[in-house]
Amino acid sequence: MVKQARAGRVAGKRILVTGGAGGLGAACARRLSDEGALVIIADLLDDAGEHLARELGGHYRRLDVSSEEEWSALSLGLKRDFGGLDGLVNNAGIASSKAGEDVESIALEDLHRIFAVNVDGTVLGCKYGIPLMVGDASEGVRGSIVNLSSIAALIPASFLLAYGASKATVAHITRSVAMHCAERDYGIRCNSLHPGIVRTDMMNGIIDRVGREKSLGADKAGAAFEAQVPLGCAQEPVDIANGALFLLSDESRFITGTQLIVDGGMTLCN
Ligand code: NAD
Numbered sequence: 001m002v003k004q005a006r007a008g009r010v011a012g013k014r015i016l017v018t019g020g021a022g023g024l025g026a027a028c029a030r031r032l033s034d035e036g037a038l039v040i041i042a043d044l045l046d047d048a049g050e051h052l053a054r055e056l057g058g059h060y061r062r063l064d065v066s067s068e069e070e071w072s073a074l075s076l077g078l079k080r081d082f083g084g085l086d087g088l089v090n091n092a093g094i095a096s097s098k099a100g101e102d103v104e105s106i107a108l109e110d111l112h113r114i115f116a117v118n119v120d121g122t123v124l125g126c127k128y129g130i131p132l133m134v135g136d137a138s139e140g141v142r143g144s145i146v147n148l149s150s151i152a153a154l155i156p157a158s159f160l161l162a163y164g165a166s167k168a169t170v171a172h173i174t175r176s177v178a179m180h181c182a183e184r185d186y187g188i189r190c191n192s193l194h195p196g197i198v199r200t201d202m203m204n205g206i207i208d209r210v211g212r213e214k215s216l217g218a219d220k221a222g223a224a225f226e227a228q229v230p231l232g233c234a235q236e237p238v239d240i241a242n243g244a245l246f247l248l249s250d251e252s253r254f255i256t257g258t259q260l261i262v263d264g265g266m267t268l269c270n
Contacts, residue, residue: 008036009249014082016040018065018125019092021049023200024148027237028089028244033058035245040082042074043092065092065121075128085132087248090125090170091148093118095163095202100213102158111162118166119173122147126177126190134186143181143188146247147174151196151263155270159210167194171259178257189256191247196263197225198235230265 006012015032019025020041026048029039033056042063043049053060061077063070078085094117097110126145133143152160153167174192181188197203204218211221226234243262246252261267 006036008034009245009251010087011036013037013086013248014040014084015087015089015248016042016078016085016129017089017091018042018063018121020089021045021052021060023202024195024198024237024240025089025091026052027241028091029053029056029058031238031241031245032087032248035249037087037248038082040078040085065090065125066116068124071124071128075132078132085129086143088125088129088133088143088145089148089244089248090122090129090145092121093148093167093202095160096205097162097209100159101161101163101209103161106161114162115166115169118163119169122170122173126173130177130181130186130188133188143186144248144252145174145177145188145190146244147171147177147190147192149174149192149194149259151194151261151267153192153194154259154261154267159213160206163206174259175257182256189247189252191252191255191257192259193240193243193247194259194261194263194267195240196229196235196261196266198237198240200237228266228269229263230268232264235262235264 010032015037017025017029020029021043029041033039039056039058041049041053042061049060063074099105099107147170149170150167152164153171171192174190178190207222208218211218240262243260
C-alpha cells in the first residue's frame with residue numbers, strides 16, 4: 001500500500017479519477033491532490049493524463065470506461081500497485097452526437113455511444129471500484145464514490161435527449177449503489193454531483209451545436225446559456241472539484257445517496 005505523508009482534507013486517500021486528463025476531471029485531480037490525496041488518473045488521453053499525473057505526483061492509467069475488460073485489468077493493477085482505493089470519481093463522460101440530439105434527429109448509434117460511456121462507464125466504475133474499497137463494519141465508513149451526473153438529469157432539454165437521459169440514469173444508479181453498499185455494511189458511500197454550465201471542451205461542444213441548430217452562433221448561444229445562471233458569473237471547474245472534494249472527504253461521512261447540485265442556482269428557475 002502506498003502511504004501519503006501530506007496533510008489535507010483527503011490526506012492519504014487513494015482516489016481514482018476517470019476522465020481525469022482534462023476538463024472537470026483534471027480540476028478534481030488537482031484539488032484532491034492539493035488536499036493530500038494520491039490521485040490516479042484514468043483516461044484515453046495518454047499525453048495529457050501522464051503529464052498531469054507527473055505534475056501532481058500521482059499516476060496515470062489508460063482506460064476506456066465503457067470496456068469491462070479494461071476495468072477488470074485496471075482493478076487488478078490497482079490492487080497490486082496501491083492495495084486498493086479509498087475514493088473514486090466516475091467523471092468520464094461524453095455529450096457529442098454526430099446527428100442532432102432531439103427526438104426526431106437522434107441517431108441510435110449516438111444514443112448507444114453516449115449511454116456506453118456515461119452509463120456503462122459509471123456502472124462498471126462502481127462494480128470494479130467497490131471491491132477495491134470494501135472494508136468491514138468495524139472500520140466505519142471509509143470509501144466514497146462520486147458519480148458525475150448533471151443538471152441535465154433534473155431539467156429536460158429538447159436538444160440533450162440522450163445526454164440528459166444518461167445523466168438521469170447515473171443519478172438513479174447512484175442511489176441504488178448507495179443502498180447496495182449500506183445494506184452490506186461495506187463502509188462505502190455513493191453520491192452524485194450535478195454541475196451546471198462550466199466552459200470545458202464538452203460544454204463548448206454543446207454550445208457550438210446549439211448555436212448552429214438555432215442559427216445563433218456560438219457567442220450568442222453561450223451568452224444565452226450563461227444568462228440562465230442566477231448567481232451570474234460563469235462557473236469554474238474548481239467549483240465542481242470543491243464539491244467532489246467534500247463528498248470524498250470524511251466531512252461528508254454521513255452523506256450517501258444524495259445529489260449535490262453545483263449550478264449557481266440554475267435549477268431554481270427551471
Ligand atoms: P470534457 O470533455 O472536458 O472531459 C472529459 C474527459 O473524459 C476527457 O479527458 C476525455 O478524454 C475523457 N473521456 C471521454 N470518454 C472517455 C472514455 N470512454 N474513457 C475514459 N475517459 C474518457 O468534459 P467535462 O465537461 O470535463 O465533463 C466531465 C463530466 O462532468 C462528464 O461526466 C460530464 O457529463 C459532466 N458534466 C459537465 C458539465 C459541464 O458544464 N462541463 C455539466 C454537467 C455535467
